[in-house]
Amino acid sequence: MARIDLKNVSKRFGHAKVLDDINLTIADGEFVVFVGPSGCGKSTLLRLVAGLDEISDGQILIDGVVSNKMTPRQRNVAMVFQSYALYPHMTSAQNIAFGLTLERRPRAEIDQRVNAVATTLGLTELLARRPGQLSGGQRQRVAIGRALVREPRVFLMDEPLSNLDAGLRTDMRVELSELHRRIGTTTVYVTHDQIEAMTLADRVVVMNAGRVEQVGTPMEIYNQPASKFVAGFIGSPKMNFLAADHNGQSSAVGIRPEHLRISGANGAWNGAVSLVERLGSDTIVHIKTDDGRTLSVRETGQHDYAVGSVLGLVPVEEHLHRFDREGRRLEGRS
Known part of the structure; x- marks a missing residue:
């Protein structure tokens, strides 16, 4: 060795x-x-x-x-x-x-x-x-x-x-x-x-x-x-990215698919289901939001959603990742 x-x-x-x-x-x-x-x-x-x-x-x-x-x-x-x-x-x-x-x-x-x-x-x-x-x-x-x-x-x-x-x-x-x-x-x-x-x-x-x-x-x-880059490369499906919606150092906010929750039609983001991946143990739901982004949600177990149905998404706040304008991670700052 x-x-x-x-x-x-x-x-x-x-x-x-x-x-x-x-x-x-x-x-x-x-x-x-x-x-x-x-x-x-x-x-x-x-x-x-x-x-x-x-x-x-x-x-x-x-x-x-x-x-x-x-x-x-x-x-x-x-x-x-x-x-x-x-x-x-x-x-x-x-x-x-x-x-x-x-x-x-x-x-x-x-x-x-x-x-x-x-x-x-x-x-x-x-x-x-x-x-x-x-x-x-x-x-x-x-x-x-x-x-x-x-x-x-x-x-x-x-x-x-x-x-x-x-x-x-x-x-x-x-x-x-x-x-x-x-x-x-x-x-x-x-x-x-x-x-x-x-x-x-x-x-x-x-x-x-x-x-x-x-x-x-x-x-x-x-x-x-x-x-x-690391956040987007590691993980499947990859991390979802959104523009920061507030002032400060953040230019992008990331959230992994397992840290998004489906909440009917009233969420932080709303959109229509574009694809449902039924994997047996997990279900991956792809949702196209009102602003044209596609967000992925991972749910444990078997779930069924009709393509085209409108759903709301809510992030688990403690699992948000914030990145500066150079794409570097911001620790504890927004």
């Missing part, structure tokens, strides 16, 4: 700066998720940690040692990519063992480590199969096993579940979480999926346009978003 320190890290491609002055510490054994929209720089930052790209400015330290010029092998990191990148003619065992075979490790050591990883990942019965004989989830576990067998200090994952269907993604999130609890290796995980970030991470790093917008636990990010 290892601690990672990023100090004033920047990355430029030509004249374009894609990462700007990143400062971050990842604790030994921590599971940290970089999340953000496409093009925000999260995968580029992961590649800098891996040593696959060179940084333009700043320092990357692994266990206190400056690693800017080190190769991935010297850093002792292992990476799992979105593509499984398995050799189709090799068995699962051979794919997992590939890096150790290149290092000319003794056969007994290779077999012992492959078998140990296979047990950890539930692959023991699949070691003789080739990738074409495996499901998507099984192939991803083999790819993870190939990285894990090297016993790296840092485990890096770049959107490893993107190619799986929804059911498999849920299963793999559970498996990855359990795996981290068992092995405790420092893990940095990149995703654009905020559900993955919220369910897997010890801490979430929300990125936007090459900068870190906020770092915190999943619930800190959700309950106290540092900016309007």
